[in-house]
Every structure is written in C-alpha cells, then in structure tokens.
Amino acid sequence: MPTTRRRGMTEQAATAAIDQACRALRLPTIRAQFPDIAETAGRDQMSYHGFLAELLMAECDDRARRRSERRIKAAAFPREKSLRGFDFDENSNVDPAVIHALATCEWVKKGLPLCLIGDSGTGKSHLLIALGTEAAMAGFRVKYTLATKLVNELVEAADDLMLTKTIARYGRVGLLCIDELGYMELDRRGAELLFQVLTEREEKASVALASNESFAGWTKTFTDPRLCAAIVDRLTFGGNIIETGTESYRLAHSRRVQDDAARERRKR
Known part of the structure; x- marks a missing residue:
C-alpha cells in the first residue's frame, strides 16, 4: 500500500506516532533518545539530514554495543579483565x-x-x-x-x-x-x-x-x-x-x- 503523508499532526500526536513506529520497527534506542536528540537539534538549529543522522547513528552505536556484550557473554569468561586494568609497571617482562x-x-x-x-x-x-x-x-x-x-x-x-x-x-x-x-x-x-x-x-x-x-x-x-x-x-x-x-x-x-x-x- 502507498504511504500516506500525514500533515498537520500535533506535537503530542507526532510523539505518539514516533513511539509506536519505533516499537513496530524495533528501534529501542531511537525511541529512548528521540526526545533529547530532538531538543538538541532544535536548540542547535540542526538540519533535517543532520537530525536523522544523529538518530540513526545512535541506534547503530547502541546495537553494536549490545552485539559486543552478547559476544563477551557468550565467550564465558570467568571474570572481567581489561588491558586498562593490567599494571605494566608491576610486570616489566610484558611489553x-x-x-x-x-x-x-x-x-x-x-x-x-x-x-x-x-x-x-x-x-x-x-x-x-x-x-x-x-x-x-x-x-x-x-x-x-x-x-x-x-x-x-x-x-x-x-x-x-x-x-x-x-x-x-x-x-x-x-x-x-x-x-x-x-x-x-x-x-x-x-x-x-x-x-x-x-x-x-x-x-x-x-x-x-x-x-x-x-x-x-x-x-x-x-x-x-x-x-x-x-x-x-x-x-x-x-x-x-x-x-x-x-x-x-x-x-x-x-x-x-x-x-x-x-x-x-x-x-x-
């Protein structure tokens, strides 16, 4: 079916529509961050393209983070360890x-x-x-x-x-x-x-x-x-x-x- 362009929606109706669309399209990060990004876009007079890019990049970044978390969990490490937490000064054998x-x-x-x-x-x-x-x-x-x-x-x-x-x-x-x-x-x-x-x-x-x-x-x-x-x-x-x-x-x-x-x- 062809899409219908909706004109003259109130702010409240538009917000509700965005929330509903994000749920249907499974875009939880856009749904959660839309109000703050929209406020920043209005304050900074961001272009429509810039505003859309901010929303989509936020979703992409969060999905990448969640994928990393799933891979780390699937690895079944016994505890969390990071390179930042390794004390190279204490072990001069390690370059x-x-x-x-x-x-x-x-x-x-x-x-x-x-x-x-x-x-x-x-x-x-x-x-x-x-x-x-x-x-x-x-x-x-x-x-x-x-x-x-x-x-x-x-x-x-x-x-x-x-x-x-x-x-x-x-x-x-x-x-x-x-x-x-x-x-x-x-x-x-x-x-x-x-x-x-x-x-x-x-x-x-x-x-x-x-x-x-x-x-x-x-x-x-x-x-x-x-x-x-x-x-x-x-x-x-x-x-x-x-x-x-x-x-x-x-x-x-x-x-x-x-x-x-x-x-x-x-x-x-």
Whole structure:
C-alpha cells in the first residue's frame, strides 16, 4: 500500500506516532533518545539530514554495543579483565607496545596462535581474558575454557559418539582461549583429543593459550614426547609468544598492601 503523508499532526500526536513506529520497527534506542536528540537539534538549529543522522547513528552505536556484550557473554569468561586494568609497571617482562599491537586483533584475523607463558600471579590469565575481550568487541566469536575442562568435554563427547560435532563447534569460533594448561597431567587419550581440536583450527582460526609451564616443561602435561612436540609446533608456528616471567606481582602487591597497613598501625 502507498504511504500516506500525514500533515498537520500535533506535537503530542507526532510523539505518539514516533513511539509506536519505533516499537513496530524495533528501534529501542531511537525511541529512548528521540526526545533529547530532538531538543538538541532544535536548540542547535540542526538540519533535517543532520537530525536523522544523529538518530540513526545512535541506534547503530547502541546495537553494536549490545552485539559486543552478547559476544563477551557468550565467550564465558570467568571474570572481567581489561588491558586498562593490567599494571605494566608491576610486570616489566610484558611489553605494553606488544600487547597493544595484539589488541588490534590482526593476529586473530589471520588465524595465528598466541601463547602466554609464566608462573602463577604474573598476569597471563589477565592478558588472555583481556585480549579475548578485545577480540569479542572487534566482532570475533570467542570461547574461553580451562584446558582440563575442554579435555573432559572432548572425552565425554567421544564416549557419546558426539566428538566430530563437538570439535566442529570449537572450530567455528574465531578465537579459542585455553587457560591453565600445565596444571594437570593429561592422559594420552585426552592429549590426542586436544590435538584434534588444535589441528582443526590450524592456520584457519586462532588459539590463545596460557600456561604456567615453559615449552620444555610441557612433557609433564603431554607425556608422549612426539605428541607434545606436535602440539607445541601447532601453537607456536607463526604466532606470538609472551613470557610473563616468574615473579608474582599479585603476591608483591599483597605484600605492599600489608606493609602499608603495618606502617599505618605503627603511626597510630
């Protein structure tokens, strides 16, 4: 049906019509922000084109924000971590320029791996989650998991004859973040299943991994030397390796807090 141009509508009728149209067209941001943007447009004598652009850009920006929030939620990060919250001064082993270059997500776009290696408390999990969050905000599908949890899921899937489907599901995400590799020894079957996931993603989609063991120590996790070498090869070829060091800055921070509190008590 041809549209009918409505002339001579009162302000109240026009406002009601805008509200109704926004509901029908599912434009919640325009519906919510229209009164304020209209007031600003009138005060600043904005053109009709400028006013419409402000409304549409507000809707687009809010939709992009909501999509990012959904991707971050779907990633299943255990806690919120950001690059802004990482204290580079406390960990001189980590080069801020390298991390901020990784935050552009070019490595994710190219399907390259990332390995974060360091002792507990050195910030590797913080960086893993923060860079994963940056990737989700950049539009990539991201999935976070613990190494042992992933292996257990793969073993159960194999027992239920669902392994191919499970590996394919992990293969579809743009970035797979695997945390806490090296804390537990994996039996041969578990290691082989993890190897299948890595092979499925090789040179197609990125894997970011955090481990408390150096590559030389991975034989404690993957007891088959040949399989261990193959896994290391897939996680390092063409990728980035960030060594976060051996000194826990979490522990150092806690000690400083305790020392500061003790000094305050002595002053009293």
